[in-house]
Amino acid sequence: MSRALKVLQAGPYISVQDEGRPGWLRSGIAMGGAMDARALEEGRLLVGNERGLAALEMLGLGGRFEAVGGPLTLALSGADFAAQIDDNPVQPYHSFTLQPGQVLDIGAAKNGNYGLLSIAGGIDVKPVLGSRSTHIRAGFGGFGGRPLQQGDVLPVGKAGEQASDWSLVSNTSQSDEKIRMIWGVQASLFGEEERQRFIETRFLVTHELDRMGARLATDAAPIRSKKALVALSGAIALGDIQVIGSGRPVVLLADRQPTGGYPRIGTIIAADLVNFIQRPAGAGVRFMPVSQEQALKAYRQMHARRAELPGQLVKTFGDPFESHRLLSHNLISGAVGSVTKTNDKDRS
Amino acid sequence: MQSAGAYELPRLSMVGEALLVVEFGAGLSPQINDIVIAFDRFMQDNPLNGLLESAPMSKSVVLRFDPLLVSPEQFGASVKDVFTPFYVATNTSILPPKRWRFPVCYGGETGPDLAKIAARTSLSQEEVIAAHQSMVQRVLMIGFAPGFLYTGMLPDLFELPRLPQIKPMVAAGSVCVAIGQTVISATPNPTGWHVIGRTPFRNFDPARDPPVVIGAGDELAFYAIDQQQYADLRESAKMGVEQTGREAKT
Numbered sequence: 203m204s205r206a207l208k209v210l211q212a213g214p215y216i217s218v219q220d221e222g223r224p225g226w227l228r229s230g231i232a233m234g235g236a237m238d239a240r241a242l243e244e245g246r247l248l249v250g251n252e253r254g255l256a257a258l259e260m261l262g263l264g265g266r267f268e269a270v271g272g273p274l275t276l277a278l279s280g281a282d283f284a285a286q287i288d289d290n291p292v293q294p295y296h297s298f299t300l301q302p303g304q305v306l307d308i309g310a311a312k313n314g315n316y317g318l319l320s321i322a323g324g325i326d327v328k329p330v331l332g333s334r335s336t337h338i339r340a341g342f343g344g345f346g347g348r349p350l351q352q353g354d355v356l357p358v359g360k361a362g363e364q365a366s367d368w369s370l371v372s373n374t375s376q377s378d379e380k381i382r383m384i385w386g387v388q389a390s391l392f393g394e395e396e397r398q399r400f401i402e403t404r405f406l407v408t409h410e411l412d413r414m415g416a417r418l419a420t421d422a423a424p425i426r427s428k429k430a431l432v433a434l435s436g437a438i439a440l441g442d443i444q445v446i447g448s449g450r451p452v453v454l455l456a457d458r459q460p461t462g463g464y465p466r467i468g469t470i471i472a473a474d475l476v477n478f479i480q481r482p483a484g485a486g487v488r489f490m491p492v493s494q495e496q497a498l499k500a501y502r503q504m505h506a507r508r509a510e511l512p513g514q515l516v517k518t519f520g521d522p523f524e525s526h527r528l529l530s531h532n533l534i535s536g537a538v539g540s541v542t543k544t545n546d547k548d549r550s
Numbered sequence: 551m552q553s554a555g556a557y558e559l560p561r562l563s564m565v566g567e568a569l570l571v572v573e574f575g576a577g578l579s580p581q582i583n584d585i586v587i588a589f590d591r592f593m594q595d596n597p598l599n600g601l602l603e604s605a606p607m608s609k610s611v612v613l614r615f616d617p618l619l620v621s622p623e624q625f626g627a628s629v630k631d632v633f634t635p636f637y638v639a640t641n642t643s644i645l646p647p648k649r650w651r652f653p654v655c656y657g658g659e660t661g662p663d664l665a666k667i668a669a670r671t672s673l674s675q676e677e678v679i680a681a682h683q684s685m686v687q688r689v690l691m692i693g694f695a696p697g698f699l700y701t702g703m704l705p706d707l708f709e710l711p712r713l714p715q716i717k718p719m720v721a722a723g724s725v726c727v728a729i730g731q732t733v734i735s736a737t738p739n740p741t742g743w744h745v746i747g748r749t750p751f752r753n754f755d756p757a758r759d760p761p762v763v764i765g766a767g768d769e770l771a772f773y774a775i776d777q778q779q780y781a782d783l784r785e786s787a788k789m790g791v792e793q794t795g796r797e798a799k800t
Binding site for chain 2: 435439461
């Protein structure tokens with residue numbers, strides 16, 4: 203019998219996601235893919251998957267899951283979700299085994315928004331337009347083109363060597379309200395005073411956040427552009443900050459519309475996107491303009507750090523709590539030392 | 551190739567770290583859109599180092615590249631280097647467009663804003679429909695949502711502002727007008743445009759190969775169908791579109 207993950211209960215926003223669906227911009231389709239690309243990569247390494255396999259992305263709330271047809275190797279990454287198997291807590295950033303008959307219960311996010319549940323072998327749904335990512339708005343990809351529901355049985359691909367008891371040090375808690383951005387081509391539509399006010403304003407993340415975008419709020423007067431609408435639609439980048447009629451910014455994210463006609467004041471740099479999307483409702487956000495060169499430097503650093511992740515995997519034995527305590531106290535092995543050192547600086 | 555409204559040379563601007571927008575003119579005109587579509591084709595036929603994908607917009611081409619392979623400066627310079635060969639090539643090789651007969655069930659429940667446009671312009675609904683079909687429309691771009699078509703330009707009476715209130719959701723196949731253009735959705739979407747009808751055709755179907763059939767540069771000749779025909783065409787696989795120009799089956 204082939205192995206599967208059965209959904210006994212599901213939070214409202216759990217979907218199958220992978221690295222996304224590049225190359226379809228000319229067909230009106232943004233790349234999509236996991237909101238927290240770094241956590242997807244971390245989860246992939248923790249369960250020993252090759253690139254390109256799909257995981258489950260959870261927004262705010264997890265669910266209850268059961269292994270069917272054999273044991274599954276799983277790992278949680280991204281935002282820290284309370285989780286347990288039967289009555290035993292499960293640590294994030296640590297791969298573990300779920301035996302048939304056991305129930306994995308993932309609760310609410312304790313910090314951040316987006317968590318990933320990675321599975322050795324990946325969620326084995328059929329790729330659509332080259333990706334297993336769910337495009338919820340258009341209803342295709344992933345599992346039936348929709349968020350998961352109670353009773354869904356997700357096929358799991360063939361796993362290589364079982365890879366439980368690997369750990370990485372999480373750096374999700376390193377969240378900062380300073381978000382670096384580059385001024386956009388349309389920034390001039392706002393005038394210098396409004397631009398200055400924009401970077402001096404402390405915005406708050408609202409509950410209106412999902413895979414398409416995140417709306418920000420402020421008590422300050424609305425940010426006004428000279429023109430409410432740019433006449434013609436142009437391409438929208440991941441992380442574009444759109445300021446619509448209400449004068450409140452909306453940050454456009456993975457499942458955004460790929461083109462639009464409303465003025466965009468700037469773009470969050472790629473290296474700060476994970477930090478931004480993990481800011482929970484109520485958290486503050488301040489935009490800090492940087493140059494194209496600084497953005498590019500940060501982009502290269504982000505990729506260099508991701509390339510170092512495989513070397514930071516640590517095999518842990520026995521009680522994962524003990525291992526985690528050791529990791530957190532930096533008491534074992536030089537490799538761990540370098541992890542925590544990187545961690546101090548790395549927000550990317 | 552240069553025409554009214556076109557820039558002397560295309561303007562390059564970066565969006566984020568990995569998108570370069572090549573803008574050919576300040577305003578929209580068929581001539582500028584022609585150049586856009588030709589440049590997009592040129593980019594696909596002559597890919598630059600680091601180019602990941604090219605997509606035509608109304609008056610610009612968006613190039614996504616890998617900033618780990620080429621810096622924005624290098625990439626921008628290589629784009630500028632191809633302008634001359636591009637313009638030379640384009641003068642000799644503009645393909646005739648594909649043309650499609652495109653069915654629309656106008657007015658009624660599926661086109662609730664048709665009556666309002668008629669009232670606003672002191673025309674009958676039949677006259678508005680006739681005006682909408684009076685000129686072959688060019689597909690300016692696909693954007694906003696999967697397979698979502700922007701076409702233009704319509705007669706002046708369709709120079710309407712967009713609605714003050716966004717409609718939270720309109721059905722797949724909605725045919726909507728504003729600012730002299732028609733947009734046609736393939737999936738349910740919010741819209742700020744005036745909904746005048748619905749087509750049985752869906753320009754996006756992930757189960758079809760290719761998933762998107764009609765592309766930028768193609769031409770649409772709208773024709774009216776009634777509700778019964780709409781229902782019949784939804785049932786059939788063909789959905790009423792028929793290619794009549796370039797490469798059409800004889």
